[in-house]
Amino acid sequence: MQKILIVGGGSSGWIVASYLNAVLRRAGEPLVDIALIEAPGIGRIGVGEATVPTIRNVLQAIGVEEKTFMKEADATFKQAIRFNNWHHQHDDGYYHPFDRHAMGPVDRIGADWLSSDQKRPFSEFVSPQPQLCDLGLAPKMPGARDFASPMPYAYHMDAEKFADYLCRLATSRGVGHYQDRVTDIRVGETGHIEAVHTEGGLELKADLFIDCTGFASLLIEKTLGSSLVNYSPWLLCDRAVAMRVPYDQFFSGHIRPYTTATALSAGWVWDIGLVNRRGTGYVYSSQFLDDDDAAQELKAHEGPHADDIEPRLLKFYVGRREEQWRGNCVAMGLASGFIEPLESTGLYLVEYAALMLAEHFPYKKDSMPVLAARYNAILNQRYEEILDFVNLHYCLTARSVTPFWQEVQRPERVTERLAAKLDFWRHKAPSGSDFDDHLRLFSHQSYEHILYGMGFRADEAQKGISLGQPQSIANIVEAATPRLPRHEAWLHQELGHTIPPATQ
Ligand SMILES: Cc1cc2nc3c(=O)[nH]c(=O)nc-3n(C[C@H](O)[C@H](O)[C@H](O)COP(=O)(O)OP(=O)(O)OC[C@H]3O[C@@H](n4cnc5c(N)ncnc54)[C@H](O)[C@@H]3O)c2cc1C
Known part of the structure; x- marks a missing residue:
C-alpha cells in the first residue's frame, strides 16, 4: 500500500x-x-x-455531522461578505452574497439593473440574502437537514x-x-x-x-x-495585526451572519463573529504603515474595550x-x-x-x-483566478485619502487579465460566457456584485427607469423572514450555546 x-x-x-x-x-x-x-x-x-460554501461539500465528504463540527469549532454561519468604505471613505457599503441569482435564457439582470434608476443596490436587486443578513437571520430553519438550506452558506469558526x-x-x-x-x-x-x-x-x-x-x-x-511566483505588484498588503475580542469584554448583542471587511488607511479590517468571541484583524501594507501604527489603528477602530488587548503581528507574502x-x-x-x-x-x-x-x-x-x-x-x-478577483476589489476604489488607496488605483496595479475584462465590460454587462475556465470559484455574478458595489458602470445609456425590487426577490424575503430564526436563536436552540446579553 x-x-x-x-x-x-x-x-x-x-x-x-x-x-x-x-x-x-x-x-x-x-x-x-x-x-x-x-x-x-x-x-x-x-x-x-472565514470560509466559502464549498467547505460544506468537503465536510460531508469527510463524513462529519454538521452540528458536531459546529460545536467543536465554535462555528457560526456566514452568508456574505459586507464591504464597508471600499468605494469612498464613508460609503453605504455593499454585500457580496453567496446566493446566485436565477438567470433567464439570456442573462439580462446586470443590464436591467444598469438601465434602472439604481436606487436599490445591485445585490438586493438580485438576491434576498443581503436583506436576510441585515435582519441578522440564520440561513436555515431549526431542524433542517445537515448541510442543507435553500440559501447557500459557509461558516465562521x-x-x-x-x-x-x-x-x-x-x-x-x-x-x-x-x-x-x-x-x-x-x-x-x-x-x-x-x-x-x-x-x-x-x-x-x-x-x-x-x-x-x-x-x-x-x-x-x-x-x-x-x-x-510573486503577486505583490498587484496585491500590496503583506501584514496583519489580529486580535480576539471575547464577548465578556464587549458584545453588541448580535452575531452577524456575514463577514465584515472595512477599509482603513492602508488596508482593511476583518470582523468575524463566533459563539463566544469575535475575531478581528487589520490587513495592511508595510510600505505604507508601520506595525505599531497598524495596531493602534485597529484598536481605535474596535473601540475603548480593546485598550487592553494586545494584537498579534502576522507577516505574509502573496504569491x-x-x-x-x-x-x-x-x-x-x-x-x-x-x-x-x-x-x-x-x-x-x-x-x-x-x-x-x-x-x-x-x-x-x-x-x-x-x-x-x-x-x-x-x-x-x-x-x-483568485488574484484577479481580489485585485478587482482594490482597483475600482475612488478613495484617495491616503497614499495606499491612491497607489492601488494606478493602472500598473491591475493585472493584465483583469484590465482586459474591465475594458470589455464597459461594452456589455458580465455574463458566464466571458470566462473560459469552467472550474472557477467566482462566477460572473460575483464579479457583478463587486463591480456595481464599487461604482463601475458599463457605457450603456442609463434610462433611469424605476424597476424597484423584482417580485421574485421580494417574495422570497417576505416568505423567509417569519420562518428563519435569528442567527443567535439558531445557535442557542440547535447547538445549546448560551448567547450573552449585550454589553452595557
Ligand atoms: C492574516 C491571515 C488571515 C487569514 N484569514 C483566512 C480566512 O479568513 N479564511 C481562510 O480560508 N483562510 C485564511 N487565511 C489562510 C489560513 O490561515 C491558512 O490557509 C490555513 O490556516 C492553513 O494554514 P497551514 O496549515 O498551511 O499552516 P500553519 O497553520 O502555519 O501550520 C503549519 C504546520 O506546520 C508545522 N511545521 C512547521 N515546520 C515544521 C517542522 N520543521 N517539522 C514538523 N512540523 C512543522 C507546524 O507545527 C504546524 O502544524 C488567513 C491567513 C492569514 C495570514
Whole structure:
C-alpha cells in the first residue's frame, strides 16, 4: 500500500489528512496509508476563520455531522461578505452574497439593473440574502437537514479548534500521528524525497510527501526549490495585526451572519463573529504603515474595550509556488502560496488541492510526472483566478485619502487579465460566457456584485427607469423572514450555546 506523509498539522494538514483518508478507499477499505507529523514547538498560524460554501461539500465528504463540527469549532454561519468604505471613505457599503441569482435564457439582470434608476443596490436587486443578513437571520430553519438550506452558506469558526477537531477525527479513523520536528530531508538521485528525519531521531519514509508546513515551505521550497511566483505588484498588503475580542469584554448583542471587511488607511479590517468571541484583524501594507501604527489603528477602530488587548503581528507574502507538485511532493495551504484573505480563499484552496490530488492520485509511480503537470496547471489557474478577483476589489476604489488607496488605483496595479475584462465590460454587462475556465470559484455574478458595489458602470445609456425590487426577490424575503430564526436563536436552540446579553 502506498504511503503518504503529511508534514504540518495546521488546518491544511488536517483537512488533507481527513479528506484523503475518507475518499481514497475502495469498498470501504483504505487504498493508502496516511500519517501526519507536526512540530509541537511550532505553532499554527491560528487565523483562517472565514470560509466559502464549498467547505460544506468537503465536510460531508469527510463524513462529519454538521452540528458536531459546529460545536467543536465554535462555528457560526456566514452568508456574505459586507464591504464597508471600499468605494469612498464613508460609503453605504455593499454585500457580496453567496446566493446566485436565477438567470433567464439570456442573462439580462446586470443590464436591467444598469438601465434602472439604481436606487436599490445591485445585490438586493438580485438576491434576498443581503436583506436576510441585515435582519441578522440564520440561513436555515431549526431542524433542517445537515448541510442543507435553500440559501447557500459557509461558516465562521475557530481555526485552532477546527484543526484539533479534525486531528481527533482523522486519528480515530486510522491516520498515523507523530509529534516531532522535521530537521532534515533526504532527497534521492531522482530528485524525489526519500525520507524525513526528526529531532527525536525518527526516519519517516513515504511514496508521496505533502508539505503543509505553512509559510516555512520546508519541503517544496527549502528542499526542492520550487520558488514563489510573486503577486505583490498587484496585491500590496503583506501584514496583519489580529486580535480576539471575547464577548465578556464587549458584545453588541448580535452575531452577524456575514463577514465584515472595512477599509482603513492602508488596508482593511476583518470582523468575524463566533459563539463566544469575535475575531478581528487589520490587513495592511508595510510600505505604507508601520506595525505599531497598524495596531493602534485597529484598536481605535474596535473601540475603548480593546485598550487592553494586545494584537498579534502576522507577516505574509502573496504569491504561489511555481510548481505546487514537484517530484513526489505536493504543497498545500500556506506552503503552496497565499492570497490575502479578503474573499476567504485560503481554506478553499486547501479543499480544492485535496480534491484535485484525490482525482489525480498517483497510484503508479511512473504516472507522477503526467499527473503533476495537469495538477499544477489546474491549481495555478485557481490562484490566478483568485488574484484577479481580489485585485478587482482594490482597483475600482475612488478613495484617495491616503497614499495606499491612491497607489492601488494606478493602472500598473491591475493585472493584465483583469484590465482586459474591465475594458470589455464597459461594452456589455458580465455574463458566464466571458470566462473560459469552467472550474472557477467566482462566477460572473460575483464579479457583478463587486463591480456595481464599487461604482463601475458599463457605457450603456442609463434610462433611469424605476424597476424597484423584482417580485421574485421580494417574495422570497417576505416568505423567509417569519420562518428563519435569528442567527443567535439558531445557535442557542440547535447547538445549546448560551448567547450573552449585550454589553452595557
Ligand atoms: C492574516 C491571515 C488571515 C487569514 N484569514 C483566512 C480566512 O479568513 N479564511 C481562510 O480560508 N483562510 C485564511 N487565511 C489562510 C489560513 O490561515 C491558512 O490557509 C490555513 O490556516 C492553513 O494554514 P497551514 O496549515 O498551511 O499552516 P500553519 O497553520 O502555519 O501550520 C503549519 C504546520 O506546520 C508545522 N511545521 C512547521 N515546520 C515544521 C517542522 N520543521 N517539522 C514538523 N512540523 C512543522 C507546524 O507545527 C504546524 O502544524 C488567513 C491567513 C492569514 C495570514
